[in-house]
Amino acid sequence: MISSEIMSDPLAGALPIFETNYAGAAVWDAEYRSENTIPSSRRRAPAKALVSLGEVLQFSGKRVLDIGCGNGRNANYLASMGCHVVGIDFSEEGLKLAGMDSATNVEYFKHDFLNGVPFEDGAFDLILDSYAICHVVDIKKLSSLKRECYRLLKANGLLLKIHLDDRDLYYRQRAIREDDFGYVSFDSVNSIQKRHFSLDSYLKFMSDLFQAYCSRQIIFSDNVRGDIYERSVFACAIKKVDLND
Ligand SMILES: C[S@@+](CC[C@H](N)C(=O)[O-])C[C@H]1O[C@@H](n2cnc3c(N)ncnc32)[C@H](O)[C@@H]1O
Numbered sequence: 001m002i003s004s005e006i007m008s009d010p011l012a013g014a015l016p017i018f019e020t021n022y023a024g025a026a027v028w029d030a031e032y033r034s035e036n037t038i039p040s041s042r043r044r045a046p047a048k049a050l051v052s053l054g055e056v057l058q059f060s061g062k063r064v065l066d067i068g069c070g071n072g073r074n075a076n077y078l079a080s081m082g083c084h085v086v087g088i089d090f091s092e093e094g095l096k097l098a099g100m101d102s103a104t105n106v107e108y109f110k111h112d113f114l115n116g117v118p119f120e121d122g123a124f125d126l127i128l129d130s131y132a133i134c135h136v137v138d139i140k141k142l143s144s145l146k147r148e149c150y151r152l153l154k155a156n157g158l159l160l161k162i163h164l165d166d167r168d169l170y171y172r173q174r175a176i177r178e179d180d181f182g183y184v185s186f187d188s189v190n191s192i193q194k195r196h197f198s199l200d201s202y203l204k205f206m207s208d209l210f211q212a213y214c215s216r217q218i219i220f221s222d223n224v225r226g227d228i229y230e231r232s233v234f235a236c237a238i239k240k241v242d243l244n245d
Pocket of ligand 1: 025028038040041047067071072073089090091094111113129130131132133
């Protein structure tokens with residue numbers, strides 16, 4: 001099911017304007033419609049890192065938010081594993097692809113997650129961030145999103161981040177800025193920026209609200225437009241801490 005309507009958004013406008021060069025919905029619409037510069041834009045199979053954590057995370061029966069769900073490859077997979085899934089993305093073209101093979105237990109909404117996510121506190125057992133929040137490079141906006149994810153999760157809920165980390169050599173060669181949290185890359189092929197954390201710097205950044213639960217690093221060789229690179233992905237699940245403890 002695809003809908004551009006969602007319950008009234010109490011948080012709309014709460015966050016400031018995007019940093020310059022943030023890839024907006026138009027860039028992603030073009031990516032899904034025709035550009036396909038990112039292999040996963042056309043991929044229907046779920047992220048390998050997600051599948052590999054299935055046994056540990058026990059998906060069945062969980063209520064999941066797939067934040068920046070894109071073409072729905074992960075949301076549709078999680079629905080097939082018995083989750084109730086909400087997928088949000090600001091790209092209409094991505095959502096059209098997502099809706100093509102969605103089941104009844106998955107709902108898609110067009111929404112910009114930088115405007116907050118309009119669901120009640122504790123609505124989800126698991127939030128999946130598969131190669132999505134890495135596009136937010138600004139640390140203040142990332143801090144707001146961290147608090148929003150915390151709010152949306154139930155007690156003991158998990159946030160699962162999958163991203164190309166600071167050891168990925170394709171993006172390392174495209175680094176434009178380095179700071180205490182890792183580096184920011186810019187890919188001139190699609191004009192998209194990304195932030196690359198190390199596992200340690202990510203855990204440290206999230207540690208006021210989340211604690212480590214489990215993680216997996218996947219290193220592989222990849223041919224990107226004719227050149228071979230060592231790629232590095234970390235999948236890391238972190239658990240919401242109880243601030244009253
Ligand atoms: C690399 S794709 C990953 C898609 C999907 N999670 C996957 O693993 O295949 C990044 C996605 O994040 C979405 N995105 C980026 N910024 C967003 C925002 N502020 N609000 C909603 N979606 C956003 C893009 O539209 C795109 O679909």
